[in-house]
Amino acid sequence: MGFLLTIMVFNYIVVYSWYLKYFVMEDKPEMPVLKFKPEAENPSIKALDGKLKIAEARQIFRSHIDLQFSLDGLLSNPGQATVQTALQIAETTRDAKFREIFGAWSGSWEQKCLTQNQIIEICSTLKPYLPAKATTMFLCKINEFYPVQESNPESNLMVVFVIANSDGLRVYCRDLNHKVVWLCFYHHLVFSPALVLK
Numbered sequence: 001m002g003f004l005l006t007i008m009v010f011n012y013i014v015v016y017s018w019y020l021k022y023f024v025m026e027d028k029p030e031m032p033v034l035k036f037k038p039e040a041e042n043p044s045i046k047a048l049d050g051k052l053k054i055a056e057a058r059q060i061f062r063s064h065i066d067l068q069f070s071l072d073g074l075l076s077n078p079g080q081a082t083v084q085t086a087l088q089i090a091e092t093t094r095d096a097k098f099r100e101i102f103g104a105w106s107g108s109w110e111q112k113c114l115t116q117n118q119i120i121e122i123c124s125t126l127k128p129y130l131p132a133k134a135t136t137m138f139l140c141k142i143n144e145f146y147p148v149q150e151s152n153p154e155s156n157l158m159v160v161f162v163i164a165n166s167d168g169l170r171v172y173c174r175d176l177n178h179k180v181v182w183l184c185f186y187h188h189l190v191f192s193p194a195l196v197l198k
Contacts, residue, residue, distance in 0.1 A: 033104040034090035034190060042194065043129065044086045045121045050079030052117040054171060060124050062168030069173060073142055079117050080144040086194040089129065092184045098159045098176055102139050105192055109153040112139045112192050119160055122191060123169055134186040136162045
């Protein structure tokens with residue numbers, strides 16, 4: 001009796017999987033990871049000298065600054081000056097990890113980066129863009145004067161993410177290959193220099 005039940009369950013799983021594949025999922029393309037905000041809603045930030053570092057921006061990130069920003073490489077490496085930069089904002093529309101999220105932007109990994117000083121400027125001057133119940137993400141170089149290896153981007157990239165709390169902004173950083181899956185239910189925002197979505 002147990003053997004027959006096992007066979008019946010197995011057949012049910014096979015048939016149901018076949019049904020899902022050919023009748024439910026086949027005609028439904030996978031939803032993109034990101035949805036861009038309309039171009040008219042995208043702001044820009046001024047030219048910056050690159051001197052400000054997140055570890056020292058306590059007036060901006062009043063609630064919490066991740067201790068990772070105080071590590072020698074992130075604090076002591078010189079920052080790079082930047083010109084006025086047009087930004088593009090996207091919203092997560094599918095559950096995804098950091099690498100999938102930032103991989104959804106076109107262009108090279110190098111082109112997707114913002115400097116620490118630019119992230120500080122965004123969080124200082126564009127606060128209305130930061131959602132209260134979601135996370136805001138940025139891609140940032142560990143050493144701003146070193147190029148990003150396109151075949152191994154995580155060697156010089158980190159993800160900076162900011163959470164707006166009632167007591168101020170909290171800022172964290174994690175590796176590009178961090179395993180956490182970010183749920184699209186919260187509509188997290190992603191900032192990047194203006195690029196075209198895939």
